[in-house]
Amino acid sequence: MTTESAQQSGRKTEQAGAGTTCLSASRVDLAEDALLELENRVCSHGDTVHYAKHPKIFDTCSGSYLYDRQATPYLDLQMWYSAVNLGYGNKRVNDALKLQIDKLPQLACQYLHKEKIELAALLVDSIEKTFGQKGRVHFNVGGAQAVEDALKLVRKSKGKSKMLAFEGGYHGRTLGASAITSSYRYRESYGEFGDRAEFVPFPYCFRCPYGLKKESCKLYCAQQIERKFEHEYTGWWNPKTGKSEFGAFFIEVIQGTGGYIGMPEGYLEYLARILAERGILLVDDEIQMGFFRTGTLWAAEQFGAKPDIMIFGKALTNGLNPLSCIWAREELISPEKFGPGSTHSTFSSNSLGTATGLEVMKIYAEGDYGKTVKEKGSYFLTLLSDLQRKHPEIGDVGGYGLALRMEMCQADGYTPSRELADKMFQIGLDGDLSLNDRKIGLILDIGGYYKNVVTLAPSLEITYEEMDLAHDLLDLVITRAKKG
Ligand SMILES: Cc1ncc(COP(=O)(O)O)c(C=O)c1O
Known part of the structure; x- marks a missing residue:
């Protein structure tokens, strides 16, 4: 300006x-x-702002839109990495926060308040109803901090510090979370990670790591994991003692930063059986995919396994006062096993976060998100398929509810094109697209192993008109990016 x-x-x-x-x-x-x-x-440029060539300053937000200082609207198709599932400025959630500001805005986390207890009860009940398991929750502030808490819980209950995790998995950027996040770039400059996870290929069927086809592979990738436990020489298991090197497998059933790729049918059940038979815990990271992003409250419920530990954050407060959480089976997290002071942060279970989280859970309980998110998701997917027919550079489209993906490639529809995805990101952020005589921008996020996947996480409240607009804007952005 x-x-x-x-x-x-x-x-x-x-x-x-x-x-x-x-x-x-x-x-x-x-x-x-x-x-x-x-x-x-x-x-500092150490955060992620300067990924953009021309960083943008935003001024206000509402519904599915961010507005810059000239009041230009930007249709947001990533909603703060899926933290703002119920739309910017959601009145009910905002009002709950304002009420709490006037009532009990500050309280050291060593004391109790009603909203914490009620929120914990809603979370515990919903998980028991969905997965049939009794457990408890434990609050923290950010996602990576909750991952750290889960790591401590695993270490304490299993007495092991080695973990399994997936290639392409993302669990945060604190030191502990970086150790189980596959990208070497996040560890490269920070010394030795003695507790670095063993990374296993994810079932990324569009680019199968074994060069196989989903229709005929018989879950070969899961079989390869099982093979690692066959005898002591495969390195993960001693059949004589019945002991494994690993305490837990940290998973995302749909990889977020990895490019919104989900596990194929039967895979998670297979994996869960392999782990359960060897006493290795299954830790389900729902930080990005939880809270109806995929059309169910918890993404894992669509994949047929029962996690031992779950982790969530982000959309729990609709992006307002941060709050994160772990849930674990009672046997792991009972007061006898995980006693007072096992973890602590000054701001964990902060009263502004718990009050907004409580309202968010009530909104989900009263709404029909299971139906609407799936319906909107399949409509959005037809729009992406339409774009794919028009632009051969879109190698793959897919989605679970409103977690949708568009894989940008060269004209052969397969060779990854990070360049095209980067251009699309910057063109949208420049905010000078013109549609029906209106100046508008588009907020996109890029993920995937080759940084060529447009990962779409629109508001769950997105309207059908806004989805049509998203289609037209994506068309414009791709057309402009292809021209150079
Ligand atoms: C699956 C997953 N786990 C963990 C994290 C880390 O959460 P935070 O950025 O709040 O630390 C993220 C953040 O994107 C995530 O997507």
């Missing part, structure tokens, strides 16, 4: 100027260019 246009929009502006180090309380709003210049100087 130029100084001139900022002034036209009624803002008071000021250039950052060379040597500006901080904002004084009396300082007026900086113009966009000055803010970006300042950010470039004072903010």
Whole structure:
């Protein structure tokens, strides 16, 4: 934004100027260019903002849209990596937060409050109803912190620090979570990871790691996992002692950052049996796919296995005050096994988070998301298939509920094209698409092993008109990206 246009929009502006180090309380709003210049100087680039060539400053949000400082709308098809499932500014959730701000906004987590207990009861009941298992929940703040808590729980109950995890899996970027996240880039510069997980190929059927076809492979990849336990020389198991090196297998039934690829039919049951027979715990990371993203409250319920531990976060509070959580079977997490102080964060079970989480769970209980998300998801998928017919560069489309994928390739429809996906991301973020005489942007997220997959996680409240608009915008973005 130029100084001139900022002034036209009624803002008071000021250039950052060379040597500006901080904002004084009396300082007026900086113009966009000055803010970006300042950010470039004072903010670390170690987070993910500078993945974008031209980072964007947003000002407001509502429903399925973000708005920049010129009030240009951006249709958001990733909703804060699936944290804002119920739409930006959801009134019921926001009101619950506001009420709690006036009632009990702060409370050290060593004391109890009603909302924590009620939320815990709703979560525990829903899991018992779905998976038929009794358990307890344990709160923290961010997703990776909950993953750390799950790691501690496994280490304590199994006495083992080695874990299994999937290639393409993502569990966060703290040190412990990085050790079970497959990307080497996240560990590369940070020394030795003695507890690095053993990474196993995920059943990525479009690009089968064994070059097989789903229709005839007989779950060969799961068979390969079982083979590792055949005898002591395959390295994972001693049949004489009946002991394995591993405490748990951390899974996502649908890989999020890995590109929204799900396990084929029968796979998880097969895997769960292999693990159960060897006393290895199954840890289901629902941080990205939980809370109806896939059309069921928990993604794992569509895949026919009973996890020993579950982890969730993100959409639990619709992206408001962060809250994350682990659930575990009673035998693992009973007070005798996981006593007071086993984990702690000052802000775990913070009262603003629990109050919003409680409202979110009530909304899910009262709504019909099981039906609407699946219906909207299949409609969106037909739109993606239509785009695929038009653009041979879309090698694969797929989805579970409103977790949808579009794999960008070269014209052969198979060779991954990260370049095309990156261009699409930046074109959408530039916010100067024009449709029906309206200036508009598009928020996309890119994932996948080759960083060529557009992973779509729209609001569960997205309308059919907005999905049609998404189709037209994606068409524009792909067409422009292909031109260079
Ligand atoms: C499956 C999964 N696990 C863990 C995490 C880490 O959560 P957080 O970013 O809140 O630390 C994420 C975040 O994207 C995720 O998708």
